[in-house]
Amino acid sequence: MGNEVLAYFYAFGSVATFSVAALVYTHFSLKISALWMTMFKAAVSVWCSVPLLLIVGSPLYFPVAVSWPFLLSGALGLALGDFFLLSAYRRIGPARTLILFGFEPLVVGAFSYFVWEEELQSMQFFAVIFFVGCLFLFSYERFRANRQWEIKGLLFALAGVLLDAVGVLLSRYGFDHTPQVSGIEGHFMRSVAALVVLLIVSPYFRVPFYEPFKKLVFKERFMVSMASVMGTFLSLVLYMQAIKIGKMATVTSIVLTDPMISTTLESFWKRQWPSRYMWAALVCFAFAMLCLFYPQFA
Numbered sequence: 001m002g003n004e005v006l007a008y009f010y011a012f013g014s015v016a017t018f019s020v021a022a023l024v025y026t027h028f029s030l031k032i033s034a035l036w037m038t039m040f041k042a043a044v045s046v047w048c049s050v051p052l053l054l055i056v057g058s059p060l061y062f063p064v065a066v067s068w069p070f071l072l073s074g075a076l077g078l079a080l081g082d083f084f085l086l087s088a089y090r091r092i093g094p095a096r097t098l099i100l101f102g103f104e105p106l107v108v109g110a111f112s113y114f115v116w117e118e119e120l121q122s123m124q125f126f127a128v129i130f131f132v133g134c135l136f137l138f139s140y141e142r143f144r145a146n147r148q149w150e151i152k153g154l155l156f157a158l159a160g161v162l163l164d165a166v167g168v169l170l171s172r173y174g175f176d177h178t179p180q181v182s183g184i185e186g187h188f189m190r191s192v193a194a195l196v197v198l199l200i201v202s203p204y205f206r207v208p209f210y211e212p213f214k215k216l217v218f219k220e221r222f223m224v225s226m227a228s229v230m231g232t233f234l235s236l237v238l239y240m241q242a243i244k245i246g247k248m249a250t251v252t253s254i255v256l257t258d259p260m261i262s263t264t265l266e267s268f269w270k271r272q273w274p275s276r277y278m279w280a281a282l283v284c285f286a287f288a289m290l291c292l293f294y295p296q297f298a
């Protein structure tokens with residue numbers, strides 16, 4: 001099986017596991033806090049990574065010259081980025097938040113243009129128009145519901161997009177310059193950096209690590225633990241491996257099927273049909289994706 005085909009499987013596996021976990025993240029971000037949920041899933045990711053690294057004989061320590069892109073990626077993308085992501089989940093829901101992650105290829109493309117002087121496609125500007133349409137539809141939907149424009153949730157989502165994009169670029173830089181680092185090793189370094197950052201800042205926000213978990217009943221503990229394994233460990237290990245061996249455009253296009261899956265799962269979770277604004281936003285999202293990726297695969 002070629003690397004490109006294998007990258008497809010890794011990317012699809014990442015999307016499927018994360019989409020399920022996102023619903024659970026939303027529930028516990030509302031029940032406890034977004035910061036606690038971000039910290040807990042980072043801790044679970046580290047706990048899962050250590051025994052796996054020991055089994056395959058990988059080191060648990062890497063020189064700074066090797067580890068710095070992954071550590072910085074974890075601090076920015078996996079700690080701060082996921083905190084903003086879960087904060088957006090609390091306010092506008094996972095499906096709407098993940099639709100806004102369609103901005104990520106534009107962020108990556110803009111960064112590549114200014115840093116590596118890669119050419120920007122004219123169709124990308126049309127994609128921006130459709131994504132702005134998504135933003136307006138989500139804000140207008142909330143305005144119709146409670147007479148308030150949902151700006152804060154959208155800003156949280158866009159901050160998460162920006163930080164996640166920076167994390168992806170740093171991870172790819174690390175893999176390109178140290179090809180001996182595997183996907184699980186890169187993810188382990190990111191998870192450790194994220195956990196350290198979150199443990200440092202949590203006392204300032206008076207968010208303890210263990211006390212909220214202890215107050216949960218057994219079913220809730222199992223649910224949040226399994227979601228953390230799926231969404232932060234398994235999903236991101238698969239994603240790291242996909243961006244290591246696959247083409248960035250292909251991997252990103254597969255990952256951006258996440259909003260479609262999340263919309264379906266969220267509808268089942270809430271037992272309600274998506275609103276007409278959500279359907280309109282999905283149409284805008286589809287046209288934006290067409291503008292972004294059609295020139296690359298035509």
